[in-house]
Amino acid sequence: MADDTSGEGLLSRAMRMLRAFSEDDERLTAAELAVRTGLPRSTAHRLAGEMMALGMLDRLPDGAYTIGTGLWEVGELAPVSVRLRERALPHMLRLYEASGENVHLAVLSSEDPAAAEALYVARVTGPHSIPTLSRMGGRHPLHTTGVGKALLAQRDDEWLDVFFQRTLERETVHSITDERQLREEIRFARSRGFSTTRQEMTLGNVSVAASLPRVWGLPPTAVGVVTHLARADERRLGALVSAAARDIAKDLAAP
Template sequence: MTDDAAGAEGVLSRAARMLRAFGADDDSLSAADLGHRTGLPRSTAHRLAAELAGLGLLDRTADGGFTIGTGLWEMGELAPVSMRLREHALPHVLRLYEASGENVHIAVLSSPDPATAEALYVARVTGPNSIPTLSRMGGRHPLHTTGVGKALLAQQEDDWLDAFFQRTFERETVYSIVDVVPLRDEIAHARARGFATTRQEMTLGNVSIAAALPAIDGLPLAAVGVVTHLARADERRLGPLVVAAARDIARDLARD
């Protein structure tokens, strides 16, 4: 991107691109890294990074690089998914972990737009006997290959789903369901029994079982789920547990 093009772009848009340039595997990024990832000239990237650091949105490292700032984290903790959803959900998530011994997480719909929506993970509890998963706090995964994602899809109106199914779905594993008819059948099944499942559709050997919360004013659609190994995936036991957790979280949020 040229200096003229960078100047024509709004400063907020450039700053947002700088902040979103960071990934989960980045300990820090240099101004040159930020310029490369955003397409901004190095001088512009360095100036913006310095300004963002001055505002606490980025932090400087000893070697002159930049990391996501604690000031940005502080502001993020004021979001309703933290202040309301996660705080009310955590006691129930912990109880679900104690009852299941498996990974437990909360995910929300990342966007109301069916063309771009994903499952955004906002809470997670794991333990020494839990199976490794790809999910992390603040991470995103596809709706069609995750238990929480299918649970969120089961909450949508048919018009929204019609738009969603215009997308092209990537196959995360050989077991991923990417065709519209079987995906619709999966959603119908989830609606009928009250919880959704995926079997090795996101990660080989893993099974996810999840239930959605009813819509709550001021919050995106949310779902709670467990991830277990295929060899110990007892849906008859875990299904009612996640349904009860979703119900109890929704009850507490309704009292707020």
């Protein structure tokens, strides 16, 4: 079904509506949806009603819309939820107990090197863990995160050649954006079996991560911990995340 004015398909317009929401803006009015999507206000209002009827959006008493519980219900059937996250969580809990630090599980968001990011699909934290920017369903750059660098270490040279055509943004003054230096970091991660970032995403934070061996039917995956610079024992944490990555992959491969 095409839009009367733009020729854009119905599914594309619906996805634009869903993408208008964010962690900071989890409720939006029809007028705000129209502004953020560029759709005519009448179109946004009509489409929001149709999406609400399908469970893709929920409506609050004040008339604003949120992401629908029906959409969440369907999303939980994705392999990264029902297969990867559920199998990984017991191992992530053990990693948290051993490290006392934030534990993250991330996948490559896309096989396209021009667009790929680290997509966070699970997280374990506790009262003594340091604050981080990551959240389930959130994305961060590959080159500034431990899990991201671990995912880069899985990629072949042809994939990396396209990736390095991108402009790599600095998240902090310590972010590595130089291709030669970042390639050396990737080679080092491959040789020792885990990757590290030091204050490259958040000042004061150190991340240590390891990639999982490839598992059929799942995207490239990495598990990592984030700790404070003052207590970062990279060798110890590297051994812990590497063991967790192997254990998760073994569990995923089991019947």
